[in-house]
Amino acid sequence: MTQDVEMKELPAPSNSASSSPPSTLQHLKEIASLIETGAYAREVRRIMRVVRLTMALRRKLNATVLASFLNFALTPGSELHGRLFSYLPKEDEHDMDVDTATSGTQIVAKHSLPELEIYCYLLVLIFLIDQKRYNEAKACASASIARLKNLNRRTVDVLASRLYFYYSLSYELTGDLAEIRGNLLSLHRIATLRRDELGQETLLNLLLRNYLHYNLYDQAEKLRSKAPRFEAHSNQQFCRYLFYLGKIRTIQLEYTDAKESLLQAARKAPVAALGFRVQCNKWAIIVRLLLGEIPERTVFMQKGMENALRPYFELTNAVRIGDLELFRNVAEKFSDTFNSDRTHNLIVRLRHNVIRTGLRNISISYSRISLVDVAKKLRLDSANPVADAESIVSKAIRDGAIDATIDHANGWMVSKETGDIYSTNEPQFAFNSRIAFCLNMHNEAVRALRFPPNSHKEKESAEKRRERQQQEQELAKHIAEEDDDEF
Template sequence: MSTAVVSPGESAQSAVTYLSKSGTSFDSRFTLKILRNLPTIRKQVDATNLATLIAEHYDETYAKTILDLANLNYSGEFGQSVPISPEVDAFLHLLVQVWAINEDGVDTEKLMRLGQLSVKHLADSYNRRSLDHFNSKIWFYYVRAAELSKNLFSRELYSEMMTAYRTACLRHDFETQSMLITLLLRVLIFTNQIGTASDLVAKTTFPEGNASNSLAARYHYYLSRINAVELDYGTAYEQITAAIRKSPHTPAATGFLQTANKLSVLIELLTGDIPARRAFGSREQPELIAPLQPYFALAKAVRAGDVNQFQNALKTHEAALKKDGNLALARRLRQNVIKTGIRVISLTYSKIPLKDICLKLCLDSEESAEYMVAKAIRDGVIDATINHQKGYMQSLDSSNVYASTDPQECFDERIKFCMSLHDDNVKSLRYLSSDLKDDLRDLQEAREREKELVSEMQDTSDLDDDDMDFDF
């Protein structure tokens, strides 16, 4: 099947013609081709061409509504609207949204109403699987417009998204389902409704096998953030690792990778581990070096077990951490810094007064030092005892780590990671085409005939050898 070439001079019109011809095939490849070319089409289209397309394909009343919401001026006459296919209809609404949201001085209120008009128009007019990818993109820009206009707290928007999600589930529109779940989680996390977000995850099913990698990466990122806030750091680290692995490693995904790696470093520190040096950027990933400098300073403070160094790093980079939405998680690291400091002290001194521990760790009182030491002993951070009467800590002889369950737990985590990676690879395998199956079947039959021929020749050879023993 020949594919239409989108020319630089009339890219939008060529895309409309291409979608009009492919509307009867019900093949998502045409839609995906146009969506891949959407950034190029957006850059090449201008206000005049876009307004002309709207005026040609819609009646005067509806066309004027779209032009007003998109701040497009049209001085021509509105004639009879040409017949429009559902795919072209969805594409034009999406193109207007993308064009308007990238214009300088955009009216966010009008942009939000444009998105609301688009999703309502397509939902009321069509029920076609071929519009799945268009609907998901239109919903993305609708919610983005609501975020720009500070209307994410709107109960009406949340209700609309839930209604659209139920409809997408009934129609088996997997891409729209994936997009709406990630958008709902983003809205709930952005508005600090972590409990509601956790309930949403428990009561919905993300179509992992049918969703694109970019949406799957976002979904795992939001799951990681929810679990981190709920203190389930082990699950959160697994989710953020999956998000980084599934994310497209392209220039367009640089921002997401930076955000995901920031959260990954924090969660790894909260689990009690120190991230490797390459996690903060390397020669292969230079785009991570500058954004992760605040997290590198925190990691150095945690590794040193120096409370003063940690407080200075937290104060210096407070603005950056707050902008990333990670300030609350970063403040939790103070307990890890104290635990590390206690572990260093227990390895350095066989016996030390609690008052000295209080001074070294900059704690408020000896009671606080006693509490932190007791908690470190209970958590297995150190092997020591506390003499409450005389007020000192007595370190015990270091035990053999191989006599504990630590190696087994570490080995179990690696096995789970390898099995998860294997399962993802198996899911990504494609089924063989019918032509290739026929070729393999013919090849298998040829091999069987060859085996039968070899067996017959061997039987004949054995018979000839036996005949040589007879006398004639």
């Protein structure tokens, strides 16, 4: 671990006399050197750092820089060199040759490194997706996956997981996601046989996303239940898994488990992953409403989420009031938003909750009220509202939503006096659920702690203690960077 922390400084450029900052090409060359070091030393953490550094340079990539780096990292004239060059824009080829003469012969030993080949594939694929050249991205991704199937190296696994993600993304952006489902299943089987747990996590999430994209929830649940489970290696992949699990549980009417998964995914997601956290909150709000809970106002006032959650705030207000007409108006007003979020079918389920909430408010306000007035206050729009109101009241009484009786002779709903809730077990259940939540959070925090090896055996001096504290701070910084990468 000490070696890994001390590698934070990349090799400085040879012309250190220049005061100008290093160029993007120079950064890529340093990353190539880091890949070589990690490959020969078999240090996976160095390869993970390569991915973080690459994501920081993503917006600075262009065809000229990529061409110069390919000339630097690969053998000019080789099959891989020619294939990757074919994906780059042809009009920039004059500028591409500028760096060839000086850098094409600098690295000879790196040409045969599989890690460097896969990294070149990854760079070109990211560039093509950012340039919205999705057909070329699909071809590049397919070629990289074919190459990956022949590699069984642990130092390649980190780069492979990123390639799997962009492979699926390129097909999703062109609407051809169903074409690669069989290939993803084959890759997941290969990753399982090779004990590539990071690859298994990534591919399982991609398969779940693939199934849910086409509303194949039963197939997604069968895959999830039969896939091998192990301790999560990537916080980002674990958050995605919790989100997909929450969606599956919601469709299967298991609202309590769905709520726990969605809230946990939103809590564990990095702060920078705003879009992901917004989606988690949207689904969590719907699930809580289906459970009969009303989310707090602070949920809708989170920084950066106010506008995105505005339709769900108005929907929550309609459910809280129990106004069926207001609920219909909100559902029609924001129907496009709900359809794009794929929550429209869940909102249809909320109609019964709105009626039940309105009925509960009526039972609290009136000790006795006619079923005709109940139908008017609930604004039932059926052919026989009185009969519907009677059936709705009967079902609410049977389910325990209200404490009342029906006087069929006079057509009344007679509410019973409200009892003392503290004489029931409800406060105990609420208290136990809060204690379980706090204990679960404490246990997860303890499991997430990382300690240096044999720290309890050695007596360290003040200087060693300072070095260890500095290394721990740097490691914490790297872990924080990992959390922000993939979103």
